[in-house]
Amino acid sequence: MNTTLSEAYRDHPLHLQHIIPLEFSSFRTLPDSHAWPQSNDDNDHLTSNGSCIPIIDLKDPNAMEEIGLACEKWGAFQLKNHGIPLNLIEEVHEEAKRLFSLPSKEKIKALRSAGGATGYGSARISPFFPKFMWHEGFTIMGSPSNDVKEIWPNDYKYFCDIMEECQKQMKTLAEKITNIIFNILGISKEQNKWVGSNNHCEALQLNFYPCCPDPKKAMGLAPHTDTSLFTILHQSQTSGLQIFKEGVGYTTVDPHPNTLVVNTGDILHILSNSRFRCSLHRVVVNDIRDRYSVAYFYGPPVDYLVSPLVVDGSLPRFRSLTVKDYIGIKAKNLEGALSLISTLPHDGN
Ligand SMILES: O=C(O)CCC(=O)C(=O)O
Ligand SMILES: [Fe+2]
Numbered sequence: 001m002n003t004t005l006s007e008a009y010r011d012h013p014l015h016l017q018h019i020i021p022l023e024f025s026s027f028r029t030l031p032d033s034h035a036w037p038q039s040n041d042d043n044d045h046l047t048s049n050g051s052c053i054p055i056i057d058l059k060d061p062n063a064m065e066e067i068g069l070a071c072e073k074w075g076a077f078q079l080k081n082h083g084i085p086l087n088l089i090e091e092v093h094e095e096a097k098r099l100f101s102l103p104s105k106e107k108i109k110a111l112r113s114a115g116g117a118t119g120y121g122s123a124r125i126s127p128f129f130p131k132f133m134w135h136e137g138f139t140i141m142g143s144p145s146n147d148v149k150e151i152w153p154n155d156y157k158y159f160c161d162i163m164e165e166c167q168k169q170m171k172t173l174a175e176k177i178t179n180i181i182f183n184i185l186g187i188s189k190e191q192n193k194w195v196g197s198n199n200h201c202e203a204l205q206l207n208f209y210p211c212c213p214d215p216k217k218a219m220g221l222a223p224h225t226d227t228s229l230f231t232i233l234h235q236s237q238t239s240g241l242q243i244f245k246e247g248v249g250y251t252t253v254d255p256h257p258n259t260l261v262v263n264t265g266d267i268l269h270i271l272s273n274s275r276f277r278c279s280l281h282r283v284v285v286n287d288i289r290d291r292y293s294v295a296y297f298y299g300p301p302v303d304y305l306v307s308p309l310v311v312d313g314s315l316p317r318f319r320s321l322t323v324k325d326y327i328g329i330k331a332k333n334l335e336g337a338l339s340l341i342s343t344l345p346h347d348g349n
Contacts, residue, residue, distance in 0.1 A: 004302045005201045006117040006141050008324045009124075012331035013115035018126040020111065021136035023104040030214035036131045038217060052251055053243060055259060057081050058176070067177075068184040075264045075277030076243050078256065079232075083176075084169045086258050089234050092166050092206075092294050095159050099138060100208040100292075102151065110138070110147035117141045117203070125224050128334045134218040134285045140167070140204040167204050170232055170296035174202075177230065177262060178298070185272055185309055194300050201228070201299045201323065209240060209283060209291040220283030220291070227330050228265035229299035235261065238291040244280040266326065266338060267299050270318045273308035278338075299323060317344055 022034065055078040056066045070077035099107070099120075112119035118141050123133055138144075140163055148156040178195050194200055209220040220240055235241055235255045242250040243263075253261055269278035285291065300306070300323055307320040318341045321329075330337040 004324075005203065008302050008327045009117045009331070010115040011328060014124070014127060016114065019114070019121040020108065021104075021122050022132065024134065024136070024210040024212075028213060030212070030217055034132050034134055034219075035214070035217045036219045053077055053253060053261075055080060055256070058083070064180050064184060067180055071181070071184075071264050071268075071272075071276040073277075074243065074245060075269075075279035076253070076261060076281075078253070078259045078261050079177075080256070080259045082173055082260050084173060084260070088162070088165060088169060089294070091162050092234075093236055093292050095162050096138070096206040096208065096292050096294065099151070099159070099206070100136060100210075106151055107136075109150040112139060118144055119147045123221055125222060125334060129219075129222045131219065133221055134209060134212045134215075135220050135283070136208050136210075138206040140206075141202075163204060166294070167202060167296070170204070171200075171202060171298070173260075174230075174232060174296065174298040177232075181230075181268065181276075185275070186311070187271070187309060192300075194304060199301045201297070201301060203297045205295040205297065207283075207293040207295065209285045209293075211290050212285040212287055215285045215287050218285050220285040221281075223280050223282040224334065225269075225278040225280055226263055226265040226295075226297060227267065227299075227327060228297040229267045229271075230265050231263045232296045232298070233261040233263065234294050236292040238286065238289045240283045240285060240291045241293070242282055242284060244282075250282065265297070265299065266330070267306055267323065269338070270306050270308055270326070270341070273310060273314065274317050280335075302327070315343065318342055 053074045053076045054070050056063055057080050059081040107120045110120045112121040118139055120138050123135055123137060144163055145156060145160045148159050175196050182192050212218045237255050239252050239255055241253045243253055244250050263279045263281060264276050266278045268276050302324040304323050305320055306323060308316040308318050310316050321341060329340055333340055
């Protein structure tokens, strides 16, 4: 399965300039290549503006109802009592720290290839923006051992074991969340036989946002929505993730150590016929501390036909298409992808 997700990306190669991150630690000032035009809403860096996404206890009897409301209102929620051991998450962050603190010439040994999916490199959305991001990442689809062996020939196994365990635990949690969400939407077991099998799409993404000399002008991760059904994310104790909400603007998601952020993605937005938002989010950086996050992207297999769920005689707002076709459209159009498959004129929502 993972090979097929990698294959879906192989058809859309990137240029090296959009894969190789800067050697960030060697810059005392922000290079022009990474200086973004400032907008008014950038003034609220690292301040929570009062309105925030709900924290939901997975063990609460009302969890299902709260998840439904959060997906409708925000396209995101934070989850506690999620079942993933905190020490495992901490070890993932420790391993990420071990990897990202290496000099560039070491990390480059595991560079994602132009048409590749796994490995070290800049964010996949980079080519869509005029400036570069203050970010580096490591993407894992399947086992990362071949790439990590290039960096640590005699010491790659611990990293791989931790990442594998993390993917396993994330998958179990993702299946629980999917069952809840499909229950809310009234999607039958027949339509979701892939849930709980090994026939699904998943990717683990380690993100690193180094401390930045001029954070107000820099961008950690530019605004985007995730392509997945949903994404489960853990951020280190440094804030930076912001979610956009109509009428509110960008809202900082404050980190809580034992809480995971769940962001709904494009596939869920299409499946729910726009009932659930796909959260537009970005990451801002700071000049005090490095920031790490780990994201687990989850969704149906690449050959799954994504068809909007129509209820009460409503019309489908998107044409049906396979996950692979959607990945292809998104790889060429990023945020324009939803509008391109919309059945309504001038509407992607
Ligand atoms: O670092 C974060 O908090 C967000 C990461 C993210 O949005 C992504 O990896 O798609
Ligand atoms: Fe994201």
